[in-house]
Amino acid sequence: MSTTAEKHAFQAEIAQLLEIVIHSLYTDKEIFVRELISNAADATEKLKFLQTSGTELFQPDEPLKISVVTDKEAKTITFTDAGLGMTHGELIDNLGTIAHSGSKAFLEQLKASKADASLIGQFGVGFYSAFMVAEKVTVYSRSYQADEQGWVWTSDGQTGYEIESAADLPRGTKIVLQLREDEFAEESRVEQVIKHYSNFVQFPIELNEKPVNTVQALWTKNRNEITDADYEEFYKYIGHDSEAPLFRLHFAADAPLSIRALLFVPEKNYELITMARTESEVHLYCRKILIQSKAKTLLPEWLRFLRGVVDSEDLPLNISRETMQDSALMRKLNEVLTKRVLKWLDEEAKADPEKYDRFFKEHGHCLKEGVATDWGHREAIAKLLRFESSFTEQGKTTSLTDYVSRMPEGQTEIYWLLAPSRESAEASPYFEIFREKKYEVLFLYDARDEFVMEHLREFDTKKVVSAEKADLTLDKESTGLNAETAEQLAAFIKETLGKRVGAVRSSKRLVGSPAVAVDSDKHLTASMRRVLKAMNRDGTAADAMDAAPDLEINPDNSMIVQLEKIRHTDAPLAGQVAEQIFDNSLVAAGLLEDPRAMLGRLNSLLEKLLTQ
Numbered sequence: 220m221s222t223t224a225e226k227h228a229f230q231a232e233i234a235q236l237l238e239i240v241i242h243s244l245y246t247d248k249e250i251f252v253r254e255l256i257s258n259a260a261d262a263t264e265k266l267k268f269l270q271t272s273g274t275e276l277f278q279p280d281e282p283l284k285i286s287v288v289t290d291k292e293a294k295t296i297t298f299t300d301a302g303l304g305m306t307h308g309e310l311i312d313n314l315g316t317i318a319h320s321g322s323k324a325f326l327e328q329l330k331a332s333k334a335d336a337s338l339i340g341q342f343g344v345g346f347y348s349a350f351m352v353a354e355k356v357t358v359y360s361r362s363y364q365a366d367e368q369g370w371v372w373t374s375d376g377q378t379g380y381e382i383e384s385a386a387d388l389p390r391g392t393k394i395v396l397q398l399r400e401d402e403f404a405e406e407s408r409v410e411q412v413i414k415h416y417s418n419f420v421q422f423p424i425e426l427n428e429k430p431v432n433t434v435q436a437l438w439t440k441n442r443n444e445i446t447d448a449d450y451e452e453f454y455k456y457i458g459h460d461s462e463a464p465l466f467r468l469h470f471a472a473d474a475p476l477s478i479r480a481l482l483f484v485p486e487k488n489y490e491l492i493t494m495a496r497t498e499s500e501v502h503l504y505c506r507k508i509l510i511q512s513k514a515k516t517l518l519p520e521w522l523r524f525l526r527g528v529v530d531s532e533d534l535p536l537n538i539s540r541e542t543m544q545d546s547a548l549m550r551k552l553n554e555v556l557t558k559r560v561l562k563w564l565d566e567e568a569k570a571d572p573e574k575y576d577r578f579f580k581e582h583g584h585c586l587k588e589g590v591a592t593d594w595g596h597r598e599a600i601a602k603l604l605r606f607e608s609s610f611t612e613q614g615k616t617t618s619l620t621d622y623v624s625r626m627p628e629g630q631t632e633i634y635w636l637l638a639p640s641r642e643s644a645e646a647s648p649y650f651e652i653f654r655e656k657k658y659e660v661l662f663l664y665d666a667r668d669e670f671v672m673e674h675l676r677e678f679d680t681k682k683v684v685s686a687e688k689a690d691l692t693l694d695k696e697s698t699g700l701n702a703e704t705a706e707q708l709a710a711f712i713k714e715t716l717g718k719r720v721g722a723v724r725s726s727k728r729l730v731g732s733p734a735v736a737v738d739s740d741k742h743l744t745a746s747m748r749r750v751l752k753a754m755n756r757d758g759t760a761a762d763a764m765d766a767a768p769d770l771e772i773n774p775d776n777s778m779i780v781q782l783e784k785i786r787h788t789d790a791p792l793a794g795q796v797a798e799q800i801f802d803n804s805l806v807a808a809g810l811l812e813d814p815r816a817m818l819g820r821l822n823s824l825l826e827k828l829l830t831q
């Protein structure tokens with residue numbers, strides 16, 4: 220450097236910071252590109268403001284773009300903007316001292332073991348990240364003010380910096396990094412970094428004279444300036460999808476937080492195909508600069524099917540990735556977004572029920588997971604659930620809200636029945652009483668739905684109850700056995716079946732079926748017992764899981780009436796029939812373990828029938 224250069228020492232804190240930046244930060248080095256581009260964008264934005272406010276500018280017609288040039292041979296990378304530039308005093312103030320309050324906090328954080336370079340910009344010390352990769356940084360700057368002149372600022376980041384005057388500089392700032400290694404002199408590498416972090420910067424970015432950021436930050440524009448095609452293009456870009464999205468939500472809020480969000484629901488949920496959980500693809504930005512991609516804590520896990528962007532100006536500078544996970548602000552953001560998304564999905568459901576059904580087929584399992592895991596939003600998510608029911612047509616669904624609105628007088632609970640199909644639900648002995656009473660029953664076809672219902676427990680202050688467990692009785696005239704005889708028959712059956720059955724009693728809920736198996740545990744349904752059994756197949760707790768079911772018999776059923784007669788004349792035959800009735804009820808409940816065991820008896824019964 221020539222003798223006219225003035226030498227300056229860095230402020231003590233900057234020297235400390237640089238020491239750490241140069242010697243301790245090894246990961247995420249690429250973020251210096253983001254930081255220098257974001258500074259260039261800030262400077263350009265400020266200039267644009269001056270332009271519109273009519274301030275007299277040096278070189279007023281200089282185009283507002285940011286250019287990045289890599290030079291492999293010289294091992295340099297250069298960032299140029301036509302922004303507002305810096306005066307001599309500003310160079311000293313801005314690049315030699317830490318003026319921001321966040322910087323002290325950043326230093327503390329860095330000195331603590333978990334130094335993380337990615338945070339550097341959030342503390343307002345982004346410029347210094349250049350020294351992670353550069354052995355020397357040269358800043359050429361010319362202020363927008365007409366009566367100013369150009370300056371060159373140079374530093375190796377260690378001994379301080381020098382400033383000297385420079386003639387004939389264009390307005391703005393050019394920063395040249397003499398790199399220690401080749402990595403960031405490589406065009407393709409730099410392009411990748413720019414696309415990742417700075418793709419939505421509002422000014423054109425050119426890398427070696429080719430435009431890089433071709434997609435606009437759509438979320439910052441007004442809705443009426445955006446066409447459907449714009450949205451679709453943006454979605455395909457940010458959501459990595461080739462199909463158009465199913466739903467979109469573009470919203471802005473100022474209170475309690477400043478948020479701009481553009482969220483999409485994809486047409487397909489790949490979890491259904493891959494059987495693996497996907498990650499959220501909602502990225503967190505602060506004024507168009509990426510803060511965290513796939514921000515995990517931004518939305519609850521059960522909304523992981525969403526893709527898009529959330530931009531909040533309220534993200535404080537002194538926030539670290541680790542503390543971001545559980546910071547109060549993140550929680551607040553999460554809460555506001557979750558509420559808004561729930562409202563949005565509800566609106567979509569109302570606007571186009573058929574389209575919403577399509578949505579629910581693909582992503583419904585996530586919402587069900589929400590009901591089971593997110594206590595705070597349980598009821599609101601439950602509103603979004605859809606099930607077939609005994610009142611809908613095959614393949615059509617109802618919401619719980621509509622179900623409740625149809626409940627007749629006298630019905631106080633919401634009922635559901637798990638079955639492999641609509642046919643078997645309708646044929647189920649558990650369903651008989653509901654058909655008779657004209658109470659609607661939700662039909663669930665997926666064993667996991669049962670756990671969802673168990674977690675839901677209540678909706679709109681009404682208990683959600685398994686049809687198997689419903690405490691209902693038919694008030695009908697008895698046409699078969701009287702109470703006393705029915706009791707005697709029950710005792711006979713119990714004696715015949717022994718330990719295989721729990722209690723045997725006369726039923727008040729059956730219409731057509733001779734008998735129904737009912738779990739002796741008040742809380743277990745047949746399918747839950749099945750699941751528990753499967754889990755305990757070779758476990759020691761198997762005994763407890765094997766508790767025998769109760770049997771309820773229908774005193775009005777002709778077979779039962781006949782059985783009562785025959786047991787006095789042909790006890791062995793009555794015993795066989797009783798066993799078969801019990802096995803049949805286990806089949807209906809899906810609880811019969813080995814159907815082959817009953818074949819012998821069945822054959823013997825058939826034989827008797829034929830030789831009669």
Ligand code: ADP
Pocket residue numbers: 254258259262300302303304305313314340342343344345346347391392
């Ligand atoms: P921050 O951007 O958070 O203020 P930085 O360390 O990134 O912190 O930058 C420090 C300051 O240096 C900026 O506030 C700005 O005043 C100045 N500066 C950095 N880069 C430029 C640039 N390209 N043009 C004009 N001023 C700049």
Ligand code: MG
Pocket residue numbers: 254257258340343344345346
């Ligand atoms: Mg900055």
